[in-house]
Amino acid sequence: MSDDAFGELMSSLNPPLVVVTTAVARKRAGCLVGFHTQSSIDPSRYSIWLSKANYTYRLAVQSRYFAVHFLQRADMQLAERFGTLSGNDTDKFQDLDVGAGPDGVPLLSACPHRLVARRTALLDEGGDHVCVVADVVFAESPAEFEPLRLSQAEQLDPGHGNEERQQPGG
Ligand SMILES: Cc1cc2nc3c(=O)[nH]c(=O)nc-3n(C[C@H](O)[C@H](O)[C@H](O)COP(=O)(O)O)c2cc1C
Numbered sequence: 289m290s291d292d293a294f295g296e297l298m299s300s301l302n303p304p305l306v307v308v309t310t311a312v313a314r315k316r317a318g319c320l321v322g323f324h325t326q327s328s329i330d331p332s333r334y335s336i337w338l339s340k341a342n343y344t345y346r347l348a349v350q351s352r353y354f355a356v357h358f359l360q361r362a363d364m365q366l367a368e369r370f371g372t373l374s375g376n377d378t379d380k381f382q383d384l385d386v387g388a389g390p391d392g393v394p395l396l397s398a399c400p401h402r403l404v405a406r407r408t409a410l411l412d413e414g415g416d417h418v419c420v421v422a423d424v425v426f427a428e429s430p431a432e433f434e435p436l437r438l439s440q441a442e443q444l445d446p447g448h449g450n451e452e453r454q455q456p457g458g
Contacts, residue, residue: 299442302438303323303324303437304358304359304435304436304438305320305367305435305436305437305438306324306355306357306358308338309354309393309394309395310353310355310393311351311353311362311391312350316375317347317375318380319343319344319370319447320370320441320446324336324356327436332427333421333422334403334405334422335420336354337418337419337420338418339416339450340418340451341416341448341451343374345418351393351407352406352407353393353407354389354422355389355393355395355396355402355403357396357401358399358429359435360399360401360433361434361440364440366399368372371444371447372444372446373447374448379444384398385398399434400430402427402430403425403426403428405422405424406422407422408422416450423450
């Protein structure tokens with residue numbers, strides 16, 4: 289299988305983009321995520337995949353609650369902030385209107401289409417991302433919306449490359 293074919297196949301699916309946030313001990317983190325999906329109907333579960341290179345991943349291994357904010361077409365600036373900056377050296381929440389959910393999980397007021405979920409499992413099967421499986425605690429979506437999709441954000445340079453993740457034994 290060629291890497292190009294796999295990449296083209298995946299990008300032709302043109303997934304919607306979300307901002308995933310979490311918090312632990314008053315520390316907040318969040319990043320732009322394209323790897324995410326519903327993973328159970330009953331119970332309601334949602335899964336997201338976080339890169340081991342990300343600051344958000346490092347908080348996520350200790351946190352319990354995650355907010356998944358579904359971006360709209362007009363949310364390009366939020367996509368850029370959460371997808372290209374890193375919590376390693378920036379407070380991405382500065383100057384944003386942010387509420388607090390369970391355990392202080394950040395809720396972005398600008399993103400009314402969202403869910404909050406409590407982690408039930410963290411799966412690391414050796415790839416460059418880990419899977420967070422979570423029970424949906426609540427979801428809200430005040431009206432229909434047009435999601436921001438990968439094809440609109442392809443020019444964004446992610447805050448980390450895969451090579452930044454800690455290697456096994458590293
Ligand atoms: C279009 C796009 C999609 C992305 N998808 C994911 C993803 O599915 N999972 C992930 O962990 N990071 C993803 N990223 C990368 C992070 O959002 C990015 O590296 C961010 O700067 C990490 O911030 P942090 O270090 O504060 O966690 C994506 C970035 C872009 C631009």
